[in-house]
Amino acid sequence: MQNQVTFSDLSAHLYELIKSESYSKSTAKDMSFILKAFSTYMTENGLEEYTPEIGELLIRYCEQDLHVCPSRVSRAKNIVGKLNRLLQGMDGREALWTYKSVIVELPDDLMKSLDAYTACCEDNGNRQTTLRYKRWICGRFLKRLADLGCKKTDEITGKLVQSAFLSLGYTRYWERIGPFLRFLFENGRLEHNYSKLIPHRNKHMPQPTVYSPEEIAIIESTMDRNTPA
Template sequence: MEKQVTFHDLATHLRMLLESESYSQTTVKDMDFILNSFASYMDKNGLDVYSPEIGERLIQYCEVELKVCASRVSRARVIVRKLNRLNQGLDGREALWGDKTSPIVLPADFEKILSAYISYCRKKGNKQTTLHYKQWICSRFLKNLSSSGCEKAEDISGDMVQSAFLQLKFSRYWERIGPFLRFLFEKGYTKLNYSMLIQHRKRNSPYPTVYSVDEITTVESSIDRATPAGIRNYAIIMLLSRYGIRSSDIAALSFENIDFTNNRIRFLQQKTDDPWESELFPEVKDALLDYIQNVRPEVSGCSQIFMTLVIPYQPMDCFAINTMVWTQFGKSGVPLAERRHGSRAFRSSMASNMINDNISTEIVRRVLGHGTKHAIKHYARIDIESMRLCPLAVPEPGGLFAEMLLWKDGDNHV
């Protein structure tokens, strides 16, 4: 692309690149908001030509004058970096991703196997952002191999694999390097399966946060429904507590997803693209209609249901919803201790409470919209009531352990 100098040309080309890279709808909408805000600033100040200095002023405009949230300030900085790279004459992925995914010079054989692996992952349905991440990590791993004198896949040895991996310095990268090495073995590029060399240690995931039905009711009752924000927030929390759907799905919810006549709610999940559908419960319907008819601002061309309530009116994003939920939990008086209290707390509470009520995991899976039954195992780990049905007696201490207990109590202390 020839070097662009006007903001309008740069922004137009950036939007085209973003569309080609399969970003999620939520991300694209958020970037559109930032770019539209930038354009508004340029117009108000009679600016046309873009420069890195102008980019810094655009970031300040979002942070100081618009007072957008921290996540959107961060997004504004990311967009300015992309604009700067376009302004320098970069294009395509180099403009979007910069140094983080800039090409690394590899031996021809390594270039060939990396390209084959990325094509394989693309055919499996990996998103473009995932492909970038895999290419970034695997190319650095291969670079480390080539630095040790290895330039062909057939010459790779176990010692080389371990050394190249350790140079990456982060053990979590094995999540990406392991499948890459397994691919090389299965496709015949290497004679041995080196993916078994380093044991990947999964980090211990915390137990899911669970709130009782009474605690959820307390949170709902704590909302001040005499205010516009309270009416909107009540409708959001009713969706969270009754269906356990994700905040990203609520943010993307549009009028075409709600059938008030037939009392149905249906949408494609943002995370998985899988369809989700349920009955529109009466209490949820009432809350939605109260918000839509009495509070929601009229915004031409915007089909998303949940909007900010101050000018300029914009669709709410999942970050705003999470912040609202976090704040409402704090106001509710429900004891939080060390429990998480974002929007996901409703999802995990619903799943765990259903399992504790002996509802089958298949029904729980369908309610939550999970693609496989394995996804809900995390919630079943705290089925306390079922665990109480099969307790084991604590054995009497004996031997050295019994002596140690006596020492702790002060008996037989020498």
């Protein structure tokens, strides 16, 4: 699946996956209802990009604002789980169905760093959904580092960080890996703050065109002054 991050892209892809599976008509209709409710919330609140945190708000919207029945609240949670898995880069049946979390095998030192970061995020009030998402991404990042021969955090270099990050294939992961690297630096596990190596995904803001006096003179000289205004 392509690097999708907006709700419209993720939900459209999820619609297609749902159609391809053998869901009953009533189940498919129920999922469609929830997705349309989610879309309404996103539009009304001017939101485009989807995150697990947004997913929690969507569930709350169905439960507290729409006052849907308990079964549909469960359905909303199920849909959010599917959206989260799509966001993580999963696709097909892997994204549709819930499986037990795959335990990433890491060298002891890297695992301890991941555990410490997870504990810190939990202490800061992160929800379980967010914690799982952060741990999943950072765990994959550390696994790539381990595959590159890095067994301890003090062996991490800028070159390894860039190689491991780029191999993940999703630029949006900087939002989770960057804070993780900063945590490692601030807690003395890294000598340098490698979070600055992670590319920042800024939305493009068009800038007005500004011409120099010389360029203005050239433009004026090319005008046909004999043509009526």
